Amino acid sequence: xxxxxxxxxxxxxxxxLGTLSYGQxxxxxxxxxxxxxxxxxHDGIFNATELSEGESAELYKTFYSNQNYRIAICGxxxxxxxxxxxxxxxxxxxxxxxxxxxxxxxxFKMESSxxxxxxxEVETNDENISDEIARGCVAVLVGFSAD
Amino acid sequence: MRRNSKFIRLxxxxxxxVGIASCNSSDKKETSTQxxxxxxxxxxxxxxxxxxxxxxxxxxxxxTTLLLKKAGAGYDEALLNPTSNANKYNTDKQKxxxxxxxxxxxxxxxxxxxxxxxxQYMNVSKKLAIGLDLLAAIDQSIIDRLEANHDNRDSVIRIxxxxxxxxxxxxxxxxxxxxxxLILAGGWVEALYLAxxxxxxxxxxxxxxxxxVEQKLSFNELTMLLGEYxxxxxxxxxxxxxxxxxxxxxxxxxxxxxxxQTITDEESGSTVLKATQKINITxxxxxxxxxxxxxxxxxxxQ
Numbered sequence: 001x002x003x004x005x006x007x008x009x010x011x012x013x014x015x016x017l018g019t020l021s022y023g024q025x026x027x028x029x030x031x032x033x034x035x036x037x038x039x040x041x042h043d044g045i046f047n048a049t050e051l052s053e054g055e056s057a058e059l060y061k062t063f064y065s066n067q068n069y070r071i072a073i074c075g076x077x078x079x080x081x082x083x084x085x086x087x088x089x090x091x092x093x094x095x096x097x098x099x100x101x102x103x104x105x106x107x108f109k110m111e112s113s114x115x116x117x118x119x120x121e122v123e124t125n126d127e128n129i130s131d132e133i134a135r136g137c138v139a140v141l142v143g144f145s146a147d
Numbered sequence: 148m149r150r151n152s153k154f155i156r157l158x159x160x161x162x163x164x165v166g167i168a169s170c171n172s173s174d175k176k177e178t179s180t181q182x183x184x185x186x187x188x189x190x191x192x193x194x195x196x197x198x199x200x201x202x203x204x205x206x207x208x209x210x211t212t213l214l215l216k217k218a219g220a221g222y223d224e225a226l227l228n229p230t231s232n233a234n235k236y237n238t239d240k241q242k243x244x245x246x247x248x249x250x251x252x253x254x255x256x257x258x259x260x261x262x263x264x265x266x267q268y269m270n271v272s273k274k275l276a277i278g279l280d281l282l283a284a285i286d287q288s289i290i291d292r293l294e295a296n297h298d299n300r301d302s303v304i305r306i307x308x309x310x311x312x313x314x315x316x317x318x319x320x321x322x323x324x325x326x327x328x329l330i331l332a333g334g335w336v337e338a339l340y341l342a343x344x345x346x347x348x349x350x351x352x353x354x355x356x357x358x359x360v361e362q363k364l365s366f367n368e369l370t371m372l373l374g375e376y377x378x379x380x381x382x383x384x385x386x387x388x389x390x391x392x393x394x395x396x397x398x399x400x401x402x403x404x405x406x407x408q409t410i411t412d413e414e415s416g417s418t419v420l421k422a423t424q425k426i427n428i429t430x431x432x433x434x435x436x437x438x439x440x441x442x443x444x445x446x447x448x449q
Contacts, residue, residue: 026316034312041304043207044311045331046319049200056197060371061204062364064214065424068417094409094420107417112404112424113361115368119198140202144210146304 025050029139033074036105040070040143048139053080056121059140064113068145072105073097073120076136080125084140087117203372205331206365207311208251209304211338212258218354220345222259227252228337228448230271235449239279240382243326244447246275247333250311255341257307262297269293269310276314279326284313325376325383332386333447335369338362339393340444343437349430356433360426363397370394389446392439400436401427 029048047059063069075082085096086106094116097103118140125134228248236242253268273285289310296302318327339362346355370390376383403425411418 026320029316030312041209041301042308042312043204043210044308044315045204045207046312046316047202047204048316049202051199055199057200057202058198059202059204060368062206062361062368064206064210064358064361066217067210067214088407092407094407095418107415108420109417110420110422112422113364114404114407114420114422115364142204144207144213146209146213146301 025137025139028074028076028137029141033072033139033141036072036074037070037141037143040068041146043142043144045142047141048137050135051075051079051120051122051138052133052135053122053124056119057138057140058120059118060115061118061142062113062115063110065110068107068109068147070105070107070143071118072141072143073118073138074104074141075122075138078134079122079136079138080134081123082138083121083123085119085121087119089115089117091117203368205335205368205372206338207308208247208254208334208338209257209308209311211362212251212255212341213304214358215342215345215355216258218358219352220342220355222255222261223345224256224261224264226341226344227255227264227268230267232448233271233274236275236278239326240329240385242275242278243329244333244386246272246279246314247330247335248337248444248448249275250307250330251334251337251341253307254304254338257300257303260300260303265297265303266290266293269307272310279318280321281314281317284317285310325380328372328376328383329386332369332373335362335365336440336444336447339440343433343440346433346437349428349433356428357426359433359436360400360402360428363400363402366390366393366397389443393436393443396432396436396439400432403427 025048029046034042049057051057073082073084081102083098086094088094095106120138120140122138236245249268249272253265253272256264256268269290276284289306293303293306314330315327318324342359346352346359349356373383373387377387405423407420407422409418409420
């Protein structure tokens with residue numbers, strides 16, 4: 001009986017922790033990241049995930065010609081620096097914030113419509129002497145000019 | 148004490164695993180080794196393989212309809228899915244697809260500042276959202292804000308974008324990403340339908356036709372997004388199979404592109420991505436796309 005109870009607690013905790021982590025990611029994206037897009041209009045799409053140090057993710061998105069855009073990348077406070085790079089469909093790097101003091105936003109305009117790849121990577125924290133690996137939410141939000 | 152601490156550690160580890168799993172619907176699978184001649188391609192594929200998560204982001208219907216207006220499209224209320232149709236949508240699949248359809252109609256009306264239509268379509272969207280247990284996505288405060296700001300196009304667009312964010316983030320949080328994908332598919336198809344219905348001649352409406360053909364790029368993202376769930380979700384598989392007709396037509400239409408050159412204004416920090424494109428489309432191809440998108444959209448709203 002004790003084992004059954006333990007198992008039940010384990011399963012419930014298992015589900016709750018997973019749900020909570022995603023819920024926190026959603027709140028983080030809305031409250032911490034979305035304001036960075038101002039004065040651009042957020043495109044309404046929720047792109048966020050949990051990453052640990054050294055892990056990466058990619059977002060594929062089409063951007064249209066003669067339209068002004070802002071990309072905002074935000075990471076939880078406990079995470080080390082987040083590197084983001086913009087690549088064309090052939091994976092040629094067009095921009096990386098690593099050469100621009102790891103800035104969180106990038107404004108750009110396209111002369112022809114293209115599918116771009118936004119690559120995000122959580123750098124490893126070399127100064128951290130503990131064994132714990134930092135983990136947290138990373139959001140990639142896109143805004144466009146409504147003018 | 149030590150046993151308790153071990154137990155807690157186990158729970159945390161399992162929680163993290165679930166967190167990763169819930170965010171990680173598209174983890175890359177192992178691929179076969181590439182030949183020596185394809186080394187460069189293999190390196191690129193390896194990079195993609197090592198990426199923990201891949202996400203696909205479709206254009207917002209607000210953005211798409213704004214681009215159409217800039218390209219010279221007009222407003223035709225008769226094209227919208229009538230709000231009276233909402234009563235017919237009983238299944239989650241119908242509700243999700245048509246929440247996307249109504250979202251695109253709402254965006255179209257907002258770009259053309261059609262106050263009364265905006266309120267009607269926000270209300271019908273709210274009804275479908277409630278049907279999908281998305282109570283928080285379009286609550287009364289959003290309706291009230293919309294009413295209070297109806298004469299300010301910028302505010303209206305922002306409120307509509309907020310409802311899109313609320314819907315797809317809530318569904319992902321509730322571990323229902325398939326529903327979010329269906330809503331996005333409905334919105335994408337409706338935007339294509341509106342655009343093609345507003346455009347007739349590939350020579351006279353050149354700019355609009357180019358905007359429509361450029362949807363070939365985001366169509367790729369739509370098919371990849373649906374592909375993530377098609378194997379396990381019959382509703383998604385059905386929608387994905389219905390996209391085949393449009394896929395074949397897009398495959399026949401050529402978009403030639405040059406390489407991209409980046410030019411950054413150091414003072415403002417803003418960058419221009421310079422590139423050229425040439426679209427090759429015949430009237431017959433365009434007409435086929437127009438018919439296919441109308442058939443697909445009508446299959447969603449019936």
